[in-house]
Amino acid sequence: MTKKDKFGPPFNPRGKPLEANEMEKIPHIRAKAPAKYAWAAGTAMSRFLEELKNGKIIGRLCAQCDRVLVPPRMFCERCFKPTTEWVYLPGTAVVETFSISYIDQNANRIKEPILVGTVAFDGAPPDCGIMHYFGEMKPEELKIGMPVEPVWKPQNERVGSILDIKYFRPRKK
Amino acid sequence: MRDVVVLGVGATAFTSQTPEVNWKELMYDAAVKAYADAQIDPRRDVDSFITCAEDFWEGFSIFDEFTPDQLGAVMRPMMTVTGDGLQGLANAYMQIKTGMFNIVVVEAHSKVSELLTYEHVVEMAFDPIYERPLSAERNVHPYYVAGLEMNLYLHATGTTEEQCAFVAVQNRRQALSNPLAPYGARIGLQEIYRSGYAFSPLKKWEIASRADGSIVFVLAAEEIARRITKKPLVYLEGIGWSSESPWISARSADAGYARRAAQLAYRQAGITDPRRQIDVIEVEDRFAFKELQHLEALGFARPGEAGWLAQSGALGLDGELKVNLSGGSLGCGDLLEASALQRALEIVLQLRGEAGARQVPNARVGVAQSWRGLPHGTGAVAVFARRD
Numbered sequence A: 001m002t003k004k005d006k007f008g009p010p011f012n013p014r015g016k017p018l019e020a021n022e023m024e025k026i027p028h029i030r031a032k033a034p035a036k037y038a039w040a041a042g043t044a045m046s047r048f049l050e051e052l053k054n055g056k057i058i059g060r061l062c063a064q065c066d067r068v069l070v071p072p073r074m075f076c077e078r079c080f081k082p083t084t085e086w087v088y089l090p091g092t093a094v095v096e097t098f099s100i101s102y103i104d105q106n107a108n109r110i111k112e113p114i115l116v117g118t119v120a121f122d123g124a125p126p127d128c129g130i131m132h133y134f135g136e137m138k139p140e141e142l143k144i145g146m147p148v149e150p151v152w153k154p155q156n157e158r159v160g161s162i163l164d165i166k167y168f169r170p171r172k173k
Numbered sequence B: 001m002r003d004v005v006v007l008g009v010g011a012t013a014f015t016s017q018t019p020e021v022n023w024k025e026l027m028y029d030a031a032v033k034a035y036a037d038a039q040i041d042p043r044r045d046v047d048s049f050i051t052c053a054e055d056f057w058e059g060f061s062i063f064d065e066f067t068p069d070q071l072g073a074v075m076r077p078m079m080t081v082t083g084d085g086l087q088g089l090a091n092a093y094m095q096i097k098t099g100m101f102n103i104v105v106v107e108a109h110s111k112v113s114e115l116l117t118y119e120h121v122v123e124m125a126f127d128p129i130y131e132r133p134l135s136a137e138r139n140v141h142p143y144y145v146a147g148l149e150m151n152l153y154l155h156a157t158g159t160t161e162e163q164c165a166f167v168a169v170q171n172r173r174q175a176l177s178n179p180l181a182p183y184g185a186r187i188g189l190q191e192i193y194r195s196g197y198a199f200s201p202l203k204k205w206e207i208a209s210r211a212d213g214s215i216v217f218v219l220a221a222e223e224i225a226r227r228i229t230k231k232p233l234v235y236l237e238g239i240g241w242s243s244e245s246p247w248i249s250a251r252s253a254d255a256g257y258a259r260r261a262a263q264l265a266y267r268q269a270g271i272t273d274p275r276r277q278i279d280v281i282e283v284e285d286r287f288a289f290k291e292l293q294h295l296e297a298l299g300f301a302r303p304g305e306a307g308w309l310a311q312s313g314a315l316g317l318d319g320e321l322k323v324n325l326s327g328g329s330l331g332c333g334d335l336l337e338a339s340a341l342q343r344a345l346e347i348v349l350q351l352r353g354e355a356g357a358r359q360v361p362n363a364r365v366g367v368a369q370s371w372r373g374l375p376h377g378t379g380a381v382a383v384f385a386r387r388d
């Protein structure tokens, strides 16, 4: 007889999953976290959001490392120097990386996958782009290095949000 | 072991709202000033960075993800201390003492104007099973705990309400000579009484208003600092911190957390008679009575004596004890975790002789004390000194 047999069935460290109604029987307290905030966008991002309303992409130049920072910042995180100039960019961009998302926020599988990724704007270096959606393409057409352009919401629907851009689509030749 | 000095300090002005900048730009402003003061380039000279922040104050999960850029800390050792500015300084102190790093930056800030539900976030610090339901049931502001503590303190020491009101008058007046302080005022006891009970026996104007701001400290090993500057150095001679049990009903009447933290710091700094040895004192006064309680906990007065000192004018630039000449939290505002660094900043300015109209002549040794605020009993004490 082994030691295990002597003490009954082997201990299962995984136990058994709790059912929802079993959870209700355990003494517990329910609470909400009523934490609400209103963050100032700041000097640089306020201008960026304002320009989105105008259908324009704007950045800030760091004279030290010669990078145009998009989204704009009032200081360069690499040089630790103030940025010096506002620079309008054409808005066209290149896909830096992407992923095709098949799972929604509640962890359910979705039929129409969501195309997400980061883009680097023409006129700015590859390491300071933004994240966004892709559209007007099949998932299998999406490639790293692909030239894309923003699709804007109609002017009267823009509110100064990153969502004023609906998505990026393949650039017309 | 090597000694630790303050190589540079920088701060934004403290103000009730800062809609013109985001939190990164606010921190950057203080950092630029501190690095200029320390005569260093953070990208080249700083070995490690520490911010003091609590995710719920900020509204971000994992707030330390968002701190490197504005401090010059990208691709460097960077950490967040979920504690106040003095606890941040304690971590920097140890990092330097061990010999692991030579120059360490500590930042603390408040962007509390952007927290729309301050009272609720404070309430979330209460025990969720025994205490929070009581606040929720009758929708009571969580500062009632300050009323409980004040009542207990008055009862235990014989301190009077008038003596506490005197602190509120004095600190707001002293804030008028601190250009960083937003809440300076020339008021009398009558105005404190007229403000009415908020949480009896605590009156409305005995409670510090909140403020935004950022403060940055650059600490360095003594031998490294000597290579950088010829200016007289301010030494961090000792630092301690301590926490009481969170049970509100078990809380001491004498700010035991501050007493214990002071013992730790005093032992390192060789302070045996604080009243005689320490020239400038900054103690936490988010609620006016707290200044008196903390002065007693730090050994500047016997229990019940601090109120008499306040009333007799002994706590001020012309008094025997130079207490909260910066205006304290009543004058500078409640800066969340940064209030601790505001106290340390005042001590450094005083010891350097840079405190302007409120300068204590020949200040050589100073103490800064923090308290993390309601509902908990956590505090820290730091002793600074000139050795030249």
Ligand SMILES: [Zn+2]
Binding pocket: A062, A063, A064, A065, A066, A067, A076, A077, A078, A079, A080
């Ligand atoms: Zn740069």
